[in-house]
Amino acid sequence: MRELVVRESGREVYDFMSKYVDVSSPDTLIVATTTAFNIEKQPQPTFKSIVNLRRINDIRWMNKFFEVVNAKLDYGSIFISSAETYTLRKRRILKKFPPVLNWMYYTVDFAAKRVSPKVWGMKKVYFFVTRGQNRVISKAETLGRLYSCGFEIVEEKTINGHLFFITRKVGEPAFDYNPTYGPMISLKRYGKSGKIIKVHKMRTMHAYSEYLQGYVYDQNQLEEGGKFKNDFRVTTMGRLMRKFWIDELPMFLNVLKGDMKLVGVRPLSKHYFNLYTEEVRERRIKYKPGLVPPFYVDLPKSLEEIMESEIKYLDSYDKNPLRTDWKYFWLAFNNIVFKQARSN
Incomplete structure (x- = not known):
């Protein structure tokens, strides 16, 4: 399992997560998935640790995913995953393209993937086209969603352009169907x-x-x-x-x-x-x-x-x-x- 984690996410990620979880333990579930189904279908009732090596930007129903993870963990258990925050995304885009072109690309990217989902009537169109993949999300929204789903942050670290977070289950999800999302x-x-x-x-x-x-x-x-x-x-x-x-x-x-x-x-x-x-x-x-x-x-x-x-x-x-x-x-x-x- 160690070799698989290193191959998928790198040695630094493995070293970061191994401080909190035993990757060889049968009570540790390690997946690389964007669907809650792959967590929910596990025959084992609960785990001590769940690690998802896929970034949450590609999860369509993000809170539902976290709620399912919560249900599969005992109190005090660990959940680990990552996100590319919009700040890290901006840094990556500006570094990837040459001057002037990088800002042009970033402006279009910001309008299409950050602004349009919040415009009335555009949210359904956005998710129909993107299928919820490659979403732009802030650090505050990332951590806020986790807290709303019954987790607390134990440690966070930026590795390879992604924000990796160690969380602990401390409660049940809030099941907030009316989060403050609009203007x-x-x-x-x-x-x-x-x-x-x-x-x-x-x-x-x-x-x-x-x-x-x-x-x-x-x-x-x-x-x-x-x-x-x-x-x-x-x-x-x-x-x-x-x-x-x-x-x-x-x-x-x-x-x-x-x-x-x-x-x-x-x-x-x-x-x-x-x-x-x-x-x-x-x-x-x-x-x-x-x-x-x-x-x-x-x-x-x-x-x-x-x-x-x-x-x-x-x-x-x-x-x-x-x-x-x-x-x-x-x-x-x-x-x-x-x-x-x-x-x-």
Whole structure:
């Protein structure tokens, strides 16, 4: 089996995966496949390790494949595979062709294989023509899909132009049939009384990024202002949209629906909410979240300062709600417009 793995993927890949799996063990399944059928049909009920030497770019029903792998693994067991991320793909194309021609080829490739599947009416045409082969996928979507299917990342490494990942089964798949894939997204956030509300925004991150908050935090922690450090989930267009507040505009729908108000503490994801102390968590869910948070008034630099800023706002709001929101709105307006204040 060792010789087969080396012949298929190379010595470096074998050395990388052999740190986590015993390739000669009967409890290790090694395949090179793009179909879930070849995993599901195995007579052995479960395995300690499953290795797929084919890149996931060529798998048509990617999540279904991961779900089948999950079902064939015991808890704590290992799944290994790889992907050519769009960043690695870009690097390969620009290196393969001469200057000028390489950028022309990359532009056409990007439009045909990255943009067209996301255009309304083009997705079915794209998959009919390509059969799901040679898909362009980001690192964030790759890892996000894995997390959504019950895996966590143990280690990752770029080898021969592909991102190889070691994952561990830690749960059951989420079976998310409505992932945030389009330009308009609805994110689950904590509202008043701890109710989960759907906050509307323009997409600024790659698909399935919402499953990676814990992973990004564990890898990079928070930087000044409470943002995630080196957040690879944010797209180039997303950074531009955030700079000019375009991504926030759909949140006015939440204000009109009554889920949110104009000024107030921001609606938080489950992961970010759990970073707060229990005292602050219990306090902030007594109020509707807001579109303009006290962050833009105090400009805190750490999570502790963010919590202090929010408590100060809530204390003031309890005494005089209308006056507090009026005051905070114009102070935030001044910092945003004249001091270029920004948040995450």
